[in-house]
Amino acid sequence: MASRRLVFRLLAQHKPLGQLSCNQATNRCRSSQRRLSSFAHTSASQHSSTFLTKYFGWAALSLLAASPFLYKMAIPDKLNLDSLSLVERDQQTKRENAITDASPMRLRMEKFVKEKQKEIVQALEAVDGSKFQVDEWQRKEGGGGITCVLQDGNVFEKAGVGISVVYGSLPKAGIMKMRANHKNLVDGEKIPDSLEFFAAGLSLIVHPKNPMAPTVHLNYRYFETAKPDGTSGAWWFGGGSDLTPNYIFGEDAVQFHKSLKDACDRHNKGYYPRFKKWCDEYFYNKHRNESRGIGGIFFDDLDETVQDKENLFAFIKDSLDSFAPTYTAIVNRRKDMPFTEEEKEWQQIRRGRYVEFNLVHDRGTSFGLNTPGARVESILMSLPLTAGWKYMHEPKPDSREAKLVEVLKHPKEWV
């Protein structure tokens, strides 16, 4: 029996659709999906082959989780179980059953990041006293993203909490590259021409107004490929969280690191030292010879060679759960502290460094910005509402500013 495969696209191509006056955020184009499907398919394949070949690996995965994408697809006339794609199977499962611990990890992760997004947004709204703007582009056919941003609030100058759920197809070159880190990506020696994949993640960044309150970033993601028979192929988790203060408060640094260490230790005593080091190495502004902030944890490619899927998911949940209580406690201590004009200026300079890291060194951001049609506003929700660059600015010796720089040049062990 003939059936049409869904046409799924990892990276939405806005240029051609722009002529049909589609709105990125609200997906007004549903009615014209059908007739666009074959064009969309060709165009998507070309782009994914070019870009995934060039950048695949960590960068792509990070982006998938860090920024939402639009999906454009044709609706199949009939479903044939034997030829169902990954997304069709998942849609069917979601229609027919509640998500439980027995559901595929894809659906459990999707459910989890959605719940966490709500929780975190509420927790931040409670601190700020004002509401997030919510941009959702969920599709009844499956997949989508939600970007929540609070801008110019009472406490937060900019806070973004985004989730994305992506179904796509890895081209051969991407499979070959990814195989270096994941031996079980393909059964046997023969590499298929493409491989369906799924990625879901939650990404967050908060820039408070008060220079005494630290900026924070967090990202947790899950990636999985599908075997031709529809069962799960390779999979892994990635993520982490890091703090970027303008002024060092030992109490905050210790609390932030301790909450992450506790979450790590409950699962594996080796995690924290390994992931803390990884974080210091990754969030490093090498052209300035200084770290972006005081770190936290960072990890990628956590698969069955590290720990089984259930236990890794439990670790991810624990780490994410620990975020909101810890960060809101830190912000509540700092948000009403007095500060001078010079301290506000220092915050602006530090934000400039944050922008430098994100635009120059962050692989996910760079991949996203070089990908045609990516939702730029979601990728760049990480950038502060205000930032500055002062030529040859040097903190005075022994000042609180100099003490921060000292720590950024020589990362400390906080717990």
Place this chain on the structure above:
Amino acid sequence: MASRRLVFRLLAQHKPLGQLSCNQATNRCRSSQRRLSSFAHTSASQHSSTFLTKYFGWAALSLLAASPFLYKMAIPDKLNLDSLSLVERDQQTKRENAITDASPMRLRMEKFVKEKQKEIVQALEAVDGSKFQVDEWQRKEGGGGITCVLQDGNVFEKAGVGISVVYGSLPKAGIMKMRANHKNLVDGEKIPDSLEFFAAGLSLIVHPKNPMAPTVHLNYRYFETAKPDGTSGAWWFGGGSDLTPNYIFGEDAVQFHKSLKDACDRHNKGYYPRFKKWCDEYFYNKHRNESRGIGGIFFDDLDETVQDKENLFAFIKDSLDSFAPTYTAIVNRRKDMPFTEEEKEWQQIRRGRYVEFNLVHDRGTSFGLNTPGARVESILMSLPLTAGWKYMHEPKPDSREAKLVEVLKHPKEWV
């Protein structure tokens, strides 16, 4: 007779020298140069081989001119004319003769950009009413840079005018890559292991305070290699200038483009259309699908296949000469115009886009920031004192802001 070759370094290695508490801006390390020379040589060769191999071509050349570097070298005991390096020859020439039209182009270009820097700094100071900070690291042995910055002035929020004069050595991989654009880089088929080169340029960026006054950027540079006998090998000029307004004033756009077109037309009627198009293509924020500004001219690799050296130098001089009178006239018209808080906010958003271009797409900046030991403060003098990012900001239809965006999406012919 034995003589020691000068140890010259394109890229200063600050990390090892940092232990000797050298100050980047003031070169306190002269006395310890000698004993460091052999280490410096090894380290420099390693880095130049890695980085030049990876990035060579336009990017490297642009950087050389766009940002000053430190030089560290050993002083030779005696000079032997037969084995003099390019810099030694030039030093000798400068000691013995005044620079005239008969001098090598290297020395004429160096003299010219130094004179122009002074002139432009004075012209901008006259508009602003305050003085530039001047950081000079000229060495009596040859080569160096001068970075002039005016920050938080009366009219200008940040203005940077920098010159640099670089002597260095191209590794084999760099020669091979560069040869694609410059067939006469090497005589015959045998590619030497290294090739001495010279680069000099002037680079400028001005961000005015008043949102009605446009940001401007300019960069003119000359590159040359030396044959083993010390005579000039391959050479070429590059450069251009472009305007980035927050609000379109037709009068300003026309005046800016006309002054460039006039300079071009005096030398070759084909220059302006070709270089205007090149500018629109280069200064393009492709992740935003919009130009950085309203363009100007941009060119590179102008060598004997385009025009003879004398005539190209005359064109460069003409273009640079036209800058100060044109830009100061534009700024004088705009600097005292009234503006609203919303217009100031729009300026901040446009500056955010400027930062995005410079950090994400500009090849010279990217090369510089990925080069260990480069003088970051000079490379990033281009970034504004203040900038901002507002999530999902869209200008109101038919507003003056929307009119700017329309032009950025569809570059106009102004003259």
